[in-house]
Amino acid sequence: MAAALGRDELRALYRCMVTIRAFDARIRKGLAAGEFAFSYWPVEGQEAISAGVCAGLRRSDRLLTTYRCVGDAIAKGLPLRELAAELLGRRGGMSRGKGGAMGIHWPDAGLVASTGIVGAGAPIANGVALAAQLRGDGAVTVASFGDGATSIGAVHEAMNLAATWQLPVVFLCQNNLYGEGTPVEMYTRSERLADRAAGYGMPGLCVDGTDPQAVHAAALEAVARARSGGGPTFLEAVAHRLQGHYFGDGMGYVDRERLALARANEPLGRFRAWLAEGTLAEDELARIDREAAAEVALAVDWASACEGAPASDLYVDVYAGRSDDGSLAVGERREPLPGGPCEEQNLAGAIREGLDQAMARDGRVVLLGEDIHDPVGGMFTVTRGLSTKYGRERVRGTPIAETAILGAAIGAALEGLRPVAELMFFDFLGVCLDQLANHAAKLRYLSGGRSGVPLVLRTTEGHRSGPQHSQSLEAWLMHVPGLKVVAASNPVDAKGLIRSAIEDDDPVVFIESMALFFDPSLVAPVPKAEYRVPIGLADVKRAGRDLSLVTYGAALRHALAAAQALSREGVDVEVIDLRTLVPLDLESVLASVAKTRRLVIAHDATRFCGPGAEIAAAVAAELHGQLAAPVGRVGGTFTPVPHAATLEALHSVDADAIAAALRRAVA
Amino acid sequence: MRIPKPGDAILDGTLVEWLCADGARVEAGQSVYRLETEKAEIEIEAPASGLLRCIGVEGQTYPVGTLIARIE
Numbered sequence: 001m002a003a004a005l006g007r008d009e010l011r012a013l014y015r016c017m018v019t020i021r022a023f024d025a026r027i028r029k030g031l032a033a034g035e036f037a038f039s040y041w042p043v044e045g046q047e048a049i050s051a052g053v054c055a056g057l058r059r060s061d062r063l064l065t066t067y068r069c070v071g072d073a074i075a076k077g078l079p080l081r082e083l084a085a086e087l088l089g090r091r092g093g094m095s096r097g098k099g100g101a102m103g104i105h106w107p108d109a110g111l112v113a114s115t116g117i118v119g120a121g122a123p124i125a126n127g128v129a130l131a132a133q134l135r136g137d138g139a140v141t142v143a144s145f146g147d148g149a150t151s152i153g154a155v156h157e158a159m160n161l162a163a164t165w166q167l168p169v170v171f172l173c174q175n176n177l178y179g180e181g182t183p184v185e186m187y188t189r190s191e192r193l194a195d196r197a198a199g200y201g202m203p204g205l206c207v208d209g210t211d212p213q214a215v216h217a218a219a220l221e222a223v224a225r226a227r228s229g230g231g232p233t234f235l236e237a238v239a240h241r242l243q244g245h246y247f248g249d250g251m252g253y254v255d256r257e258r259l260a261l262a263r264a265n266e267p268l269g270r271f272r273a274w275l276a277e278g279t280l281a282e283d284e285l286a287r288i289d290r291e292a293a294a295e296v297a298l299a300v301d302w303a304s305a306c307e308g309a310p311a312s313d314l315y316v317d318v319y320a321g322r323s324d325d326g327s328l329a330v331g332e333r334r335e336p337l338p339g340g341p342c343e344e345q346n347l348a349g350a351i352r353e354g355l356d357q358a359m360a361r362d363g364r365v366v367l368l369g370e371d372i373h374d375p376v377g378g379m380f381t382v383t384r385g386l387s388t389k390y391g392r393e394r395v396r397g398t399p400i401a402e403t404a405i406l407g408a409a410i411g412a413a414l415e416g417l418r419p420v421a422e423l424m425f426f427d428f429l430g431v432c433l434d435q436l437a438n439h440a441a442k443l444r445y446l447s448g449g450r451s452g453v454p455l456v457l458r459t460t461e462g463h464r465s466g467p468q469h470s471q472s473l474e475a476w477l478m479h480v481p482g483l484k485v486v487a488a489s490n491p492v493d494a495k496g497l498i499r500s501a502i503e504d505d506d507p508v509v510f511i512e513s514m515a516l517f518f519d520p521s522l523v524a525p526v527p528k529a530e531y532r533v534p535i536g537l538a539d540v541k542r543a544g545r546d547l548s549l550v551t552y553g554a555a556l557r558h559a560l561a562a563a564q565a566l567s568r569e570g571v572d573v574e575v576i577d578l579r580t581l582v583p584l585d586l587e588s589v590l591a592s593v594a595k596t597r598r599l600v601i602a603h604d605a606t607r608f609c610g611p612g613a614e615i616a617a618a619v620a621a622e623l624h625g626q627l628a629a630p631v632g633r634v635g636g637t638f639t640p641v642p643h644a645a646t647l648e649a650l651h652s653v654d655a656d657a658i659a660a661a662l663r664r665a666v667a
Numbered sequence: 668m669r670i671p672k673p674g675d676a677i678l679d680g681t682l683v684e685w686l687c688a689d690g691a692r693v694e695a696g697q698s699v700y701r702l703e704t705e706k707a708e709i710e711i712e713a714p715a716s717g718l719l720r721c722i723g724v725e726g727q728t729y730p731v732g733t734l735i736a737r738i739e
Binding site: 029030031032033034035037038039246247248249250252 | 733
């Protein structure tokens with residue numbers, strides 16, 4: 001080992017490694033003795049990687065890690081007590097015990113997040129780094145993950161985007177030779193994982209991950225490159241994991257000889273022996289050992305003595321703002337639209353104006369998505385002109401990589417920006433759902449309220465575009481606590497709703513419609529002034545006495561046509577546009593149905609388990625006995641959206657289908 | 668020493684064999700017994716040094732959390 005580090009730095013490196021080792025051992029000891037019980041992923045053998053890399057970082061540099069987090073967390077300077085309490089699921093944990101190893105957040109020391117999803121931190125690291133790049137403060141972001149993560153698409157997408165944008169990221173691959181219970185050579189033909197970097201146009205380094213000084217030297221090189229604007233590096237550090245994938249893992253997949261060799265050559269003992277040869281005296285090393293053991297013992301004792309997470313915490317931090325009972329603030333009541341001049345706008349133009357005004361008002365608003373920059377300006381021209389007006393720094397065209405887009409938006413939001421990401425078609429949700437449902441939606445909760453993800457995901461429900469470009473998937477997302485879901489039915493609402501979505505402190509999915517973007521019948525005078533339409537407030541589009549028709553989004557125009565038809569038959573239909581699905585304005589729905597005693601719900605989404613099912617159940621529960629007819633539901637058939645026009649017409653909701661349901665309800 | 672929860676979904680474990688005799692002196696980190704669960708068979712180490720007092724019986728299956736030994 002070449003001694004490039006001074007004595008104090010070497011001492012600190014050793015102290016860090018020995019603390020990680022002691023902490024990991026103490027947790028495993030408690031698990032083995034049945035003192036406590038939770039899922040735990042040991043780090044023994046990988047101490048030199050965490051310690052070596054973090055020694056090359058500033059406190060203000062950022063780190064994202066995984067559920068195998070203990071080494072990274074300690075090396076980044078997290079307090080042991082709060083770390084232990086989080087693992088034990090206690091109130092004193094850094095995330096109030098809600099996240100465990102998958103919810104390690106300590107922004108004060110730059111630890112942005114841990115994740116339980118292999119590879120998912122890398123796309124988020126890009127967004128954190130993007131925020132630093134835009135701030136220009138030189139902060140570097142490390143995305144730490146295991147070798148197994150190199151097989152997953154998220155990491156590929158992240159590395160390609162980081163290289164394209166020259167983001168200040170270090171992709172730290174802790175190669176412990178096993179992807180869970182599968183040896184590296186069984187899941188890849190790559191000789192060295194770092195070789196892959198060349199394919200992205202970024203440097204790749206491979207170091208001995210049992211040598212803290214070698215790791216440190218490589219990390220310094222990568223960090224310096226990132227800090228100076230030279231872009232990302234893929235840093236692979238190889239160190240045999242000395243324990244199982246998880247505590248209790250029988251390790252039957254491990255080559256016993258290789259493991260014995262790794263144990264005989266384990267990094268802490270080797271580094272200690274090297275230090276004892278003239279760098280640090282034995283009694284000093286022994287003192288550090290004792291101090292680390294004592295510090296760890298105190299921390300775990302403190303954590304054990306903490307009370308469990310209390311019941312009153314269950315609903316707290318699902319959304320911004322305290323809520324003890326799970327109720328969601330639905331924003332202020334209706335504000336009048338501003339006076340002054342109006343301009344005739346279609347839906348696309350109204351959303352564009354809403355984005356434009358938000359960007360002009362707030363420099364934190366950045367847009368990300370495929371083809372959103374000029375000259376294309378978005379598949380449906382919603383962002384046309386904005387990159388020309390605000391520049392490519394704030395209106396960022398991306399690769400075709402939805403996980404990378406979402407991850408970058410999440411990371412940027414965690415850093416205080418107000419990103420608006422575009423998912424070109426709702427159907428592409430499946431390729432980035434992990435980022436949205438497991439990360440954007442959960443990070444506030446998993447961080448015990450330390451973090452939040454104020455992003456907007458704009459997306460489009462297709463129309464006559466075939467089975468994979470026409471779906472209405474809002475029900476998928478209504479099922480995810482932590483997300484808000486908004487659907488605009490007309491230009492005036494759309495302009496105000498997009499502004500509210502951008503200013504909301506929680507992740508908002510903003511659903512637009514291909515059928516509505518350029519529909520001339522929807523063109524309406526839209527106030528030129530800035531205004532907001534509150535999220536969580538339904539709108540009565542047509543007052544009526546006999547029957548309540550609840551709908552939203554593209555189905556609204558059919559609902560209004562059906563109501564018109566029924567009025568000619570002497571039935572007075574009240575039409576409610578929900579505008580927001582989460583939070584759901586059940587109050588407005590119940591007030592209407594209490595009056596009319598009849599309810600029909602209509603939406604383009606598949607009827608089976610669609611949004612209407614939840615609304616029908618809620619109304620039935622509240623108004624049981626007062627209803628004069630069964631609740632009617634109109635929605636898409638339980639089929640894919642067919643390409644053939646004849647079949648699509650049968651699948652889809654139209655005015656005739658809604659009118660038929662209305663007639664049944666008053667029969 | 669209580670029956671641990673070595674992995675998700677594990678509800679109980681079988682004390683396969685004591686690796687140290689009742690009353691023997693054990694050192695922290697020394698393997699004390701073999702535990703078999705639905706997922707794996709592993710050796711469980713002593714959390715502390717002292718005299719081993721065996722409570723659990725070889726071949727018996729116990730729920731997670733059952734006290735099976737003391738180190739005095």
